Amino acid sequence: MARVGLTTERLVLAGAELADEVGFDQVTVSELARRFDVKVASLYSHVKNSQDLKTRIALLALEELADRGAAALAGRAGKDALAALANVYRDYAREHPGRYAAAQFRLDPATAAASAGGRHAQMTRAILRGYALTEPDQTHAVRLLGSFFHGYVSLEMGGGFSHSAPDTQETWVRMLDALDALLRNWPASAAATAATTATAATTATTGAETGPASAH
Amino acid sequence: MARVGLTTERLVLAGAELADEVGFDQVTVSELARRFDVKVASLYSHVKNSQDLKTRIALLALEELADRGAAALAGRAGKDALAALANVYRDYAREHPGRYAAAQFRLDPATAAASAGGRHAQMTRAILRGYALTEPDQTHAVRLLGSFFHGYVSLEMGGGFSHSAPDTQETWVRMLDALDALLRNWPASAAATAATTATAATTATTGAETGPASAH
DNA sequence: GTAAATTGCCTAAAAATCTTAGGCAAATAT
DNA sequence: ATATTTGCCTAAGATTTTTAGGCAATTTAC
Numbered sequence: 173m174a175r176v177g178l179t180t181e182r183l184v185l186a187g188a189e190l191a192d193e194v195g196f197d198q199v200t201v202s203e204l205a206r207r208f209d210v211k212v213a214s215l216y217s218h219v220k221n222s223q224d225l226k227t228r229i230a231l232l233a234l235e236e237l238a239d240r241g242a243a244a245l246a247g248r249a250g251k252d253a254l255a256a257l258a259n260v261y262r263d264y265a266r267e268h269p270g271r272y273a274a275a276q277f278r279l280d281p282a283t284a285a286a287s288a289g290g291r292h293a294q295m296t297r298a299i300l301r302g303y304a305l306t307e308p309d310q311t312h313a314v315r316l317l318g319s320f321f322h323g324y325v326s327l328e329m330g331g332g333f334s335h336s337a338p339d340t341q342e343t344w345v346r347m348l349d350a351l352d353a354l355l356r357n358w359p360a361s362a363a364a365t366a367a368t369t370a371t372a373a374t375t376a377t378t379g380a381e382t383g384p385a386s387a388h
Numbered sequence: 389m390a391r392v393g394l395t396t397e398r399l400v401l402a403g404a405e406l407a408d409e410v411g412f413d414q415v416t417v418s419e420l421a422r423r424f425d426v427k428v429a430s431l432y433s434h435v436k437n438s439q440d441l442k443t444r445i446a447l448l449a450l451e452e453l454a455d456r457g458a459a460a461l462a463g464r465a466g467k468d469a470l471a472a473l474a475n476v477y478r479d480y481a482r483e484h485p486g487r488y489a490a491a492q493f494r495l496d497p498a499t500a501a502a503s504a505g506g507r508h509a510q511m512t513r514a515i516l517r518g519y520a521l522t523e524p525d526q527t528h529a530v531r532l533l534g535s536f537f538h539g540y541v542s543l544e545m546g547g548g549f550s551h552s553a554p555d556t557q558e559t560w561v562r563m564l565d566a567l568d569a570l571l572r573n574w575p576a577s578a579a580a581t582a583a584t585t586a587t588a589a590t591t592a593t594t595g596a597e598t599g600p601a602s603a604h
Numbered sequence: 605g606t607a608a609a610t611t612g613c614c615t616a617a618a619a620a621t622c623t624t625a626g627g628c629a630a631a632t633a634t
Numbered sequence: 635a636t637a638t639t640t641g642c643c644t645a646a647g648a649t650t651t652t653t654a655g656g657c658a659a660t661t662t663a664c
Binding site for chain 1: 525529535549550558562568570574575577578
């Protein structure tokens with residue numbers, strides 16, 4: 173019988189396209205088999221199971237996103253860099269909604285550790301080099317930016333801001349202004365200001381990061 | 389045959405508990421039937437289908453969240469109110485992860501309009517009364533807070549900040565400090581500052597809101 | 605209190621998906 | 635040209651979703 177030339181890679185890529193078309197949680201081994209005009213069981217030689225397929229799509233999305241982020245960040249600093257990375261996430265989600273959803277797929281710790289998640293955290297941290305933040309504030313800021321990027325994009329994609337004025341593009345621009353202002357004028361810790369409490373926030377930290385599917 | 393006393397309400401409540409135990413997307417009519425020791429088909433008299441069940445769980449979660457928010461906001465203003473509402477979301481997600489996930493369930497526009505989503509938007513807007521923001525900045529800020537709350541909670545729940553220093557509680561407190569500072573010192577629009585551009589950001593807006601499952 | 609109407613849970617059954625086991629033929633290596 | 639590997643297949647069991655129609659328990663009407 174004619175061989176179609178199935179590969180794990182081709183399946184994952186087709187799965188990512190399928191996700192963009194019908195939504196990540198509508199991605200099914202059966203539908204994928206249908207698209208390759210192949211029996212369902214045939215896929216199980218290339219992919220362990222449905223979960224494995226979804227995990228691989230998630231890893232692909234994380235890589236693509238990190239690649240785009242790295243390209244956007246090259247040669248930029250400060251607010252310019254901040255806006256560039258933010259736009260990468262927003263644009264990617266618009267162009268590839270299924271893949272973006274995949275990037276949020278819950279990975280087991282081992283897989284997450286081996287994913288591109290760490291690159292995302294590093295990129296956010298790189299942006300903060302353009303602002304005068306020291307640890308632990310830098311980590312707090314990394315987490316804040318991560319929360320904001322993810323939250324905004326997922327709300328906008330989910331229609332959370334639909335059809336109401338002002339339009340989302342204006343909001344987006346003003347939000348980036350606001351975040352830039354916040355980072356340039358990051359408030360001192362109340363504990364540090366009071367300079368009285370013992371359990372103050374001066375513990376130096378090393379490996380805390382932020383980004384999709386990684387520990388921040 | 390003995391009647392168990394199924395009700396739409398009881399099913400939805402049990403579904404919410406099931407979601408908290410096994411995850412919202414593991415909620416299945418079959419499992420629910422099993423828990424009531426009843427045949428699957430019996431549920432279809434009380435719930436239209438699987439999607440209907442999930443929608444009802446989502447609406448329940450949105451109500452519960454709005455109720456908690458309203459209670460927390462009563463008698464508070466400014467940063468106190470900001471922290472109170474933020475903590476409501478974070479605590480609810482921790483206590484009821486499945487319900488919180490349900491609250492993110494994509495509702496069709498009609499259902500979303502009839503949901504408690506609007507209350508969430510109003511609560512966020514109410515907080516901003518403690519800050520000197522006028523439209524359209526107020527709407528931008530509503531959207532920023534909504535993005536941040538949702539993004540932070542979903543990242544923390546997803547393990548995005550796991551096991552790295554500083555701990556998330558410290559980050560949480562410092563983030564609320566930062567957001568408070570940002571709202572007290574909201575940057576003027578670059579367009580307004582320059583006071584030159586024609587398509588400036590001075591359009592008055594009326595019904596723009598933010599909150600889960602509602603238009604912001 | 606009994607008869608009639610309603611309602612609740614049931615059996616039965618079709619369609620879809622996921623997954624495993626084992627087989628034959630096509631590609632590849634010797 | 636033969637031997638080995640590998641790719642896709644058939645077959646089959648388990649789950650889930652959903653619809654249709656039936657009988658008995660409950661509620662309503664007299």
